[in-house]
Amino acid sequence: MTNQVAVSSTQAVVGTFTQTELDTLKHTIAVGTSNEQFALFVQTCVNSGLNPFLNQIYCIVYGGKMSIQVAVEGVLALARKQQGFRGVDVELVHENDDFKYNPASKEITHSVGFPRGKVIGGYAVAKKEGFTDVVTIMEVNEVEHMTKGNNKNMWTNYFNDMFKKHIMKRAAKLQYGIEIAEDEQISSSPVEEATSGYRKEITPNQIHIGEGEVIDPEDEMKSRWSEIKRKQKMYGLSEDTLKDIIKANFNKTPKELTLQQVVGLSRLMDLEGKKKTAEPEEITFDDLDEF
Structure with missing residues (x-):
């Protein structure tokens, strides 16, 4: 029985991650994440090809909300490819x-x-x-x-x-055409971030998007919905299919979604698009908070 556990811990279970690596992530870099947040973080790592163990991508949780961040090392890793x-x-x-x-x-x-x-x-x-x-x-x-x-x-x-x-x-972003969503912050390593003591509260009319920058939620909501419509056309999803995705994952109508949930919807649509070629394991989220 002991040998079976040892073998299974070295086999990739999500992307290239083994169960041992997932356990390590959950208790270190992704400490404090809920199961749903952790699933999203891992899937983001797999889809982007970035390695959290090399400080290329990581997440920070404060106030129960998660922010996925891509470090400068991650930007350069994408450029080197x-x-x-x-x-x-x-x-x-x-x-x-x-x-x-x-x-x-x-x-x-x-x-x-x-x-x-x-x-x-x-x-x-x-x-x-x-x-x-x-x-x-x-x-x-x-x-x-x-x-x-x-x-x-x-x-x-x-x-x-x-x-x-x-x-x-x-x-690097300009030369190599690297696009990083606004909710993916560019900063230093997770160790530096954790030891800096940073846990600043965000005012109700502002949202942190990285390196001290803030956005207006109303403008961001319009921008995110424009992105949703673009992806809907790109992935060939009908209005009914989009509503079904929203209903299944958030149990709301499109107009009832919060900004955080709209961000999550955009990621879910990417997963739907990738299913057509890779058929990854389906992940559903009852409530998705990115910021």
Whole structure:
């Protein structure tokens, strides 16, 4: 009997995850998730091909609500899978540096001396074979709001690292066409996030979407429903089928759905679409909270 347990724990049961790995995820990176939230997190890992054990994707639960987050490491992992990947270089610019950039030629000259002084900006260059380099340049004042936002502890204590990751993320997404939904936050590792003591409450008219940014729920609801309609056409789902999915998973009419449930509906539609090719195990959610 003992041998049977040992063997089953090494066999993939969801995607490439073994039962032992799922148990480890549940009690570490995904600690505090409900069974439904954990199922969604695991399925997101499988569908995206990102590895939570390598800090590429993770989730944070506060107030009973879960936020799935894709780290900079995850963005780069997706970029590396593309043909022609040549990396992303990132540097910070200090007030005593000699820095010049020509937008027309995309030529950068950057010389450093000591003392360098305080950080005043930064840049990242994303390279892809056969494509023009993507150069992203930012000044410090463009991210000052981050030090006062929901992730302010990380931005205050590790500003240089967070700033570099922020610039790198922008350049990589542009060059490699990486699209990440707004509810998937880009931040640091889950260990850093957990030890920062961050558990800031969100005001009723704002929702946290990553790195201190907030959104207006009414505008976001309109945007999410537009996304739902787009996916409905893409996956060839009828109005009745869409209503059935909503009824089965949320026991509500479309107009009664909350913003969090609309986000969950979008993910469920992706799963429905993937069934046509991969036939994954069906997952239903009685109540889905993403934020």
